[in-house]
Amino acid sequence: MKTRKYRILIVTSEDRIALKLKEALELKNWTVVVAPTYNDGLFLFRESEIDLVVADSQLDQGDNLSFLKEIRALSCVPVVTVTNGDTSRTVIEAFSLGADEVIERPYHYDEAVCRVERLFRYYYENSPFYETTGTFKAPGLVVDFAQECVTVENKQVELTHLEYKLLIYLIQHQEQVVARTELLEEVWGYDKFGSNRTVDNVIQKLRKKLGEYSEDVAGFIKTEWRRGYRFKVTN
Structure with a gap:
């Protein structure tokens, strides 16, 4: 099996978090693109070859988890949803809407990398x-x-x-x-x-x-x- 250079889309308005997470993911030789808004994220997802999405549960447009709903209407690529960790209801709703993984703030970037790597193995590398x-x-x-x-x-x-x-x-x-x-x-x-x-x-x-x-x-x-x-x- 050939080595794949996966493409990851990060959607968050928090520049500092996006930069640090991007740097951590790129250490695995993955390609990472960042979108700061809901519409930018949808545009990049539609126009790019994206293998996995990491997105905040709440963005600048729409209701809570609306971006996740939109992605699930378009594709079944793995999605990691990041929540504020203030309520279990959001976590449950994220999974019910099709999130593959939920990370609650605050989190370590190494943890996020491990969770992303696990999803790649499950969805792509272990496939018959x-x-x-x-x-x-x-x-x-x-x-x-x-x-x-x-x-x-x-x-x-x-x-x-x-x-x-x-x-x-x-x-x-x-x-x-x-x-x-x-x-x-x-x-x-x-x-x-x-x-x-x-x-x-x-x-x-x-x-x-x-x-x-x-x-x-x-x-x-x-x-x-x-x-x-x-x-x-x-x-």
Whole structure:
């Protein structure tokens, strides 16, 4: 398995905390970007390839934990929520909304790094998807499982980890209809708080990236009305 340089998004209005946490995370050779506001955080999340989010429970816009709600509507990437530690209700609500980890202030930066590292191991490095070997070939599409490389019409396609895992799962079950709930359970490993909208959003992004090089290849991922998705190669 190749080494990954994960990308982390920190969303907080506290500059000093953001800087120190960024420095601690970068010691692990991870790439860290910082957003000081709610809207900046959403913009960076949508425009960047983000593997994990660390966000304050309350930001400059919206209700408490509104940013977490927004991220969960878009994706199932790991999210660490930072609370003020003044009430257990906030912690419980954060988990109920889909937070993967909650850190209460005050906390040590080394503790935050350890928690982030654990989430990376759980969500990415221990996944059976990365043990797949060999090559899958279809007209215009080549997937090298060992190198985790996807090429369309001889051009490499840059996919996020979730997009890659989703594509591999569909390929492994080609010709079969795969329900959204199954994708949430098997690809995300996250069936309690996920939603059909989450799956549909990632499918849309995956098709768009493949379609930039070949609409035919993007069309291999077919929507089965009210049932889910099917990977079917058409010649």
